[in-house]
Structure formats: C-alpha cells, structure tokens
Amino acid sequence: MMISRFLGIVCIVILSAGFLQAQELQKVPVPTQAQLNWQNAELVAVFHYDLHVFDGKKYVQRENRITPVPDYNIFNPKNLDTDQWIKAAKDAGCKIAILTATHETGFALYQSDVNPYSLKAVKWRDGNGDIVKDFVESCRKYDILPGIYIGIRWNSFFGVYDFKVSGEGAFAENRQKYYNSMCEGMTEELMSRYGDLAIVWFDGGAHGPEKGGPDVLGIFEKHQPNGIFYHNTQRADIRWGGSESGTVPYPSWGTYPYPYSHSANQEEIFKNNFQLLKTGDPNGPYYMPAMSDAPLRGYNGRHEWFWEPGDEDAIYPLEKLVHMYYNSVGHNSSLILGLTPNADGLLPEPDVQRLKELGNEIKSRFENPLATTSGAGTKFTLKLKKGQKVNQLVLAENIESGERVREFVLEGKTSTGWKTIFEGSCIGHKFIHRFDDLELKEIRLKVTETRGEPQIKEFSSYFIE
Numbered sequence: 001m002m003i004s005r006f007l008g009i010v011c012i013v014i015l016s017a018g019f020l021q022a023q024e025l026q027k028v029p030v031p032t033q034a035q036l037n038w039q040n041a042e043l044v045a046v047f048h049y050d051l052h053v054f055d056g057k058k059y060v061q062r063e064n065r066i067t068p069v070p071d072y073n074i075f076n077p078k079n080l081d082t083d084q085w086i087k088a089a090k091d092a093g094c095k096i097a098i099l100t101a102t103h104e105t106g107f108a109l110y111q112s113d114v115n116p117y118s119l120k121a122v123k124w125r126d127g128n129g130d131i132v133k134d135f136v137e138s139c140r141k142y143d144i145l146p147g148i149y150i151g152i153r154w155n156s157f158f159g160v161y162d163f164k165v166s167g168e169g170a171f172a173e174n175r176q177k178y179y180n181s182m183c184e185g186m187t188e189e190l191m192s193r194y195g196d197l198a199i200v201w202f203d204g205g206a207h208g209p210e211k212g213g214p215d216v217l218g219i220f221e222k223h224q225p226n227g228i229f230y231h232n233t234q235r236a237d238i239r240w241g242g243s244e245s246g247t248v249p250y251p252s253w254g255t256y257p258y259p260y261s262h263s264a265n266q267e268e269i270f271k272n273n274f275q276l277l278k279t280g281d282p283n284g285p286y287y288m289p290a291m292s293d294a295p296l297r298g299y300n301g302r303h304e305w306f307w308e309p310g311d312e313d314a315i316y317p318l319e320k321l322v323h324m325y326y327n328s329v330g331h332n333s334s335l336i337l338g339l340t341p342n343a344d345g346l347l348p349e350p351d352v353q354r355l356k357e358l359g360n361e362i363k364s365r366f367e368n369p370l371a372t373t374s375g376a377g378t379k380f381t382l383k384l385k386k387g388q389k390v391n392q393l394v395l396a397e398n399i400e401s402g403e404r405v406r407e408f409v410l411e412g413k414t415s416t417g418w419k420t421i422f423e424g425s426c427i428g429h430k431f432i433h434r435f436d437d438l439e440l441k442e443i444r445l446k447v448t449e450t451r452g453e454p455q456i457k458e459f460s461s462y463f464i465e
Contacts, residue, residue, distance in 0.1 A: 077345025
C-alpha cells in the first residue's frame with residue numbers, strides 16, 4: 001500500500017512538472033515560417049527608385065512629399081539592369097531584396113491598370129516597361145527572396161499627405177474614396193501578379209478602414225499568406241528598430257506587447273526615444289523581431305535613400321558597416337541596407353564594390369569557428385587547443401521553439417581558472433559578443449534562467465585579428 005501511494009505521489013509530481021513546463025512553453029511566442037525566413041536572411045536590401053532620381057537635384061524629403069514632378073518623362077534608365085542590382089546585394093550576403101514599387105511621388109514602377117501615373121505613361125520602353133517584373137525575375141535568378149514596398153502614405157501627384165487627400169467636404173470625401181480604391185487595386189495587382197513574395201512593406205504603415213484608409217490586409221492575406229506583412233494597426237510581423245542607424249541596442253527581444261509595430265498607441269511606443277521598439281518585451285505575447293535599417297549612403301552627415309550625383313563620399317566605410325552587422329544581426333535583429341540605383345538604371349560601381357567587401361568580410365570572420373557545438377540543455381562546453389586565443393563568441397537559439405533563454409553566463413578557463421566573460425539575457429536568432437583577446441582552454445555557456453528547455457542552435461568561438 002505504501003509503495004503504491006509513493007508511486008502515485010511521484011506520478012502526480014512528474015505530471016505536475018510536465019504541466020507547468022507546458023504552461024511555460026505556451027507563454028513563449030513562436031515565429032511563422034515567414035518570420036523564420038526573415039531572420040535567417042539576416043541581411044536584406046531595399047532598393048529605392050523613383051522619378052526624382054532623374055531630375056539631377058538633391059532629394060529633399062519634405063519637398064518631394066508635397067511637390068509633383070513637372071515631367072514624368074524624365075524617367076529614362078537607358079541601361080537598366082536589375083540583374084546587376086541583385087548580384088550586388090547577393091555579394092553582400094543579402095537573402096531578401098525589396099523594391100519600392102511606389103514611393104512618395106506616387107509613380108508606379110510597373111504596368112498598373114488602376115494607377116495611370118505608372119510606367120504605362122512614359123516614353124521609356126514605349127510605355128511597356130515593368131521594373132517590378134524585372135526585379136522579381138532577377139531575384140529568382142540569383143536565389144534571392146523578392147519583396148515589394150508600397151508607398152501610399154504620401155503621393156505628391158494626387159495630393160495625398162499622411163494618408164489624407166487635400167480638400168474639404170464632399171470634394172475631399174470623394175477623392176479619398178477614389179484614392180483608397182486605387183491603393184487597394186495596386187495592392188491587388190502587386191500581390192497577385194509576381195508570384196510568392198517574402199514581404200510587403202507599406203511605407204509608414206497603411207491606414208486601414210478604421211482610420212479612413214484603404215483595406216489592404218485582406219488582399220495581402222488572400223494572395224500572399226506565406227509572406228511578411230509590414231504594417232498597419234491590425235498587424236505587423238516585424239517591427240521598426242527605432243532608428244535608421246542600422247543598429248539596435250542589447251538586448252533586443254524578438255517579442256512585443258502589441259500586434260502592431262508603431263501605428264497605434266504611439267504615446268507609449270514613442271517615449272524614451274522609441275525604447276520599446278528598440279528593446280522589445282521579453283514577456284510580449286507577439287513574435288515580432290526588430291529590423292535595423294540604414295542607407296548604404298548614410299555617412300559624412302548624409303542619409304541618402306535615393307541616388308544623387310556626386311555623393312560617393314556618403315558611402316559607409318567598411319568598418320562602419322561591420323559595426324552595423326554586429327549591432328543588428330549580432331543583436332537578434334536583421335540589417336536592412338538601402339541601395340540606390342542611378343539614373344542610368346545601374347547600382348553605382350563604388351556601391352557595388354563596398355557591398356562585395358562587406359560580404360567578403362563577414363564570410364572571412366565567421367566561416368571557420370575554432371570550436372562549435374549545439375543541442376538541448378542548460379550547459380555547453382567548447383574545448384580549445386592549448387593557448388588558443390579567442391575574442392568573439394556566437395550564440396543562437398533554435399527560434400522555431402521561441403526565445404526560451406532568459407539569462408545566461410559565458411565563462412572562459414584561463415591559466416588561473418574560470419573567468420566570467422559576459423552575463424546576458426537575450427540570445428534569440430543570434431547574439432555575437434566581442435571582447436579583448438583571451439588565451440582559453442575551455443569556454444562554457446550556462447543558461448541560468450529559461451522558459452522550457454533551451455534549444456541552442458549554435459555556440460561557437462572565434463579569433464579575429
């Protein structure tokens with residue numbers, strides 16, 4: 001009788017422990033396949049192209065948002081080569097590329113049946129050009145996942161500012177209905193004509209019907225159920241990282257308290273210099289990783305999302321781009337680089353060269369670890385050759401199971417014993433830690449707080465000169 005009672009108590013304890021662990025796991029949001037693809041890409045290119053690339057003037061955003069381009073036939077990229085664009089992005093290590101199908105002028109870079117202000121209207125290629133089509137085909141040729149950026153928040157041609165048309169009364173009401181219908185029609189065209197897309201990016205968001213804007217989410221879900229939606233008040237699958245510096249702070253959790261990024265509840269989201277967007281929320285119920293975006297031509301006080309003549313000194317030096325990589329990809333974020341094709345239809349050669357240098361540098365740093373391991377559990381050890389110098393460690397969780405690690409310690413065994421290298425919280429998709437050179441015999445990872453059993457995809461050590 002005593003043995004039976006004892007076994008019954010043991011069973012209850014085991015079942016209770018299992019139930020509690022299951023409850024803990026339920027609290028850890030997990031990514032969709034599209035979100036996994038996004039984070040696994042790590043580097044993303046976004047190509048900005050619009051009418052004002054051809055006017056020979058400096059791009060001034062506040063002016064371009066309110067000033068129609070006088071002659072749309074300035075659009076004439078005689079040597080357009082989207083293969084060249086995408087090869088350059090691939091050489092940098094990008095696995096996703098996005099094109100501005102429309103931006104602030106309202107001009108559409110494809111054959112639109114609902115927007116007369118499109119490539120149908122220009123003399124270039126006799127009005128038959130479709131740069132979105134060329135772009136997507138180039139992406140598939142180079143094994144890059146294509147995405148489309150739709151700018152509907154501003155439209156200088158139609159007189160739309162911050163989603164709203166100009167005017168008052170029935171005049172404005174009718175124009176708003178027409179504009180909303182056109183935006184829905186463009187979304188339908190772009191989501192249905194070009195095959196599977198990795199992402200649709202609505203610049204500044206997309207006001208839905210609840211705010212008097214077009215109803216685009218349902219169109220996206222109908223045609224692109226396996227893509228990233230970014231974003232409106234109803235849904236965001238990724239979030240802006242709070243700056244255009246190409247970096248996020250540490251920690252930057254992949255979870256968030258709201259289903260939208262920053263299109264609502266802005267009083268809270270924008271306070272403390274966008275702190276919530278930058279760091280996320282370890283207890284957030286929504287999986288929504290941060291993106292870190294910056295233009296490649298953002299150096300020397302510049303911030304060039306579009307090509308301008310004579311701006312080669314604005315290209316970030318290689319060391320600055322490497323810094324971005326460590327503080328974006330290495331902080332559980334994705335790095336989005338803005339690339340600027342010129343008026344000839346080519347990515348400028350200095351930009352192409354810098355992208356290739358970046359790809360080579362990242363590859364050379366991380367293709368040959370000194371030691372590496374993976375698996376499930378809370379303790380992992382890397383054994384090194386005697387006197388081996390180490391100065392970088394890479395950690396990665398298998399985020400298919402969510403971000404389970406909450407606190408961890410990295411330690412190294414020196415000639416005088418174990419030394420703490422770093423105490424951290426978030427690992428997520430990837431965490432990279434750099435430190436001064438140490439001669440170590442062993443390195444160990446100890447997970448000290450977790451939700452469910454940690455699933456470590458990678459624990460690697462490196463020495464980089």
